[in-house]
Amino acid sequence: xxxxxxxxxxxxxxxxxxxxxxxxxxxxxxxxxxxxxxxxxxxxxxxxxxxxxxxxxxxxxxxxxxxxxxxxxxxxxxxxxxxxxxxxxxxxxxxxxxxxxxxxxxxxxxxxxxxxxxxxxxxxxxxxxxxxxxxxxxxxxxxxxxxxxxxxxxxxxxxxxxxxxxxxxxxxxxxxxxxxxxxxxxxxxxxxxxxxxxxxxxxxxxxxxxxxxxxxxxxxxxxxxxxxxxxxxxxxxxxxxxxxxxxxxxxxxxxxxxxxxxxxxxxxxxxxxxxxxxxxxxxxxxxxxxxxxxxxxxxxxxxxxxxxxxxxxxxxxxxxxxxxxxxxxxxxxxxxxxxxxxxxxxxxxxxxxxxxxxxxxxxxxxxxxxxxxxxxxxxxxxxxxxxxxxxxxxxxxxxxxxxxxxxxxxxxxxxxxxxxxxxxxxxxxxx
Numbered sequence: 001x002x003x004x005x006x007x008x009x010x011x012x013x014x015x016x017x018x019x020x021x022x023x024x025x026x027x028x029x030x031x032x033x034x035x036x037x038x039x040x041x042x043x044x045x046x047x048x049x050x051x052x053x054x055x056x057x058x059x060x061x062x063x064x065x066x067x068x069x070x071x072x073x074x075x076x077x078x079x080x081x082x083x084x085x086x087x088x089x090x091x092x093x094x095x096x097x098x099x100x101x102x103x104x105x106x107x108x109x110x111x112x113x114x115x116x117x118x119x120x121x122x123x124x125x126x127x128x129x130x131x132x133x134x135x136x137x138x139x140x141x142x143x144x145x146x147x148x149x150x151x152x153x154x155x156x157x158x159x160x161x162x163x164x165x166x167x168x169x170x171x172x173x174x175x176x177x178x179x180x181x182x183x184x185x186x187x188x189x190x191x192x193x194x195x196x197x198x199x200x201x202x203x204x205x206x207x208x209x210x211x212x213x214x215x216x217x218x219x220x221x222x223x224x225x226x227x228x229x230x231x232x233x234x235x236x237x238x239x240x241x242x243x244x245x246x247x248x249x250x251x252x253x254x255x256x257x258x259x260x261x262x263x264x265x266x267x268x269x270x271x272x273x274x275x276x277x278x279x280x281x282x283x284x285x286x287x288x289x290x291x292x293x294x295x296x297x298x299x300x301x302x303x304x305x306x307x308x309x310x311x312x313x314x315x316x317x318x319x320x321x322x323x324x325x326x327x328x329x330x331x332x333x334x335x336x337x338x339x340x341x342x343x344x345x346x347x348x349x350x351x352x353x354x355x356x357x358x359x360x361x362x363x364x365x366x367x368x369x370x371x372x373x374x375x376x377x378x379x380x381x382x383x384x385x386x387x388x389x390x391x392x393x394x395x396x397x398x399x400x401x402x403x404x405x406x407x408x409x410x411x412x413x414x415x416x417x418x419x420x421x422x423x424x425x426x427x428x429x430x431x
Contacts, residue, residue: 017221024072024217033196038183041307042069047287049226051140051159055166056185062162066121074216079117082387083128088133107150115145115154125161130171140178176275183312209374229286238286240297242339242345247329251302254325255309262317281305309371333401340399347394348411387419
């Protein structure tokens, strides 16, 4: 695709856009030697509108990497800056409007700043002071710039931050959680790798190529793919069966257990994966399915979560723990238990629908589980289903795996709680 063609001249095609992303990023491996896993991680960051943190010793091509990736995206405004201890918030969010300051309001002029950038590269990230890093939280996660009375939406699609080191404070831990993807670039002194690096260096001698790449991905197309991945396009929904989502959570729990059991980690505090990360892994599963031409997430996509919960390129124990956690999860929960998980999830949803019917008259939606309950109990219509019917249906499900049994107990507790609220509607605050 010629670089000079406008985005408007290129019609969006789902399959062609996916092929183009894979083609463009594959071509980058020629100059970015050994960066294959990081390129895959970057594809996921761009398809999910999430952020990527790269840390490593100096001289490992972090800046070159971000430059190469962002140059492959056409029509994007890139914000590029380097942090230092003296970096001020104004350098990221714009200078203060002096006219409004005279009227007693502190408002930043956010034009051509991080706030209205499509892509951002922030170098020497942890050289900034904690106050500046804290100011980044809203833009990097909620995509909103908030300061005092000023509140503006941010158009940031994806941010890449680079650092030569990590530092741990309460603020930096909160900032780190806004990076769904993390990577470590270890220097590679393998003779074959060094020869390949020499050959790549000889093509540009460290200079940034001023000419645009022959093929670029239109930002508009990338944004449309991200909208699909994030469930914002009703006509192109990506579904995930309940059993896959349970397997996801079991996998992450098992991974945390295994990492905590490693000798090096035993001396440190427990591995923390935030509930926010647990939830956001769903969009990574959606991206994996989309890249493979599917509209439904399957258990095969779970392997891609290694790009989220492990630090790509870090020491091998993280990847070993992940692979074992994945194997343990898929081996222990299988067969009929997968179907039982789906039935338990449907029963949970049905109990919530029964509560909505009692609360505000919403009808119960037809489903396979609803039909089974109607037939089993000889009921005439969905409106006849009660909490007792749902409870008895759940009690008839007999899982083999302990974690599925735990799910069953959780569903029964929820049904009991909702039934109690109905029985005591005059005294319950939540009805």
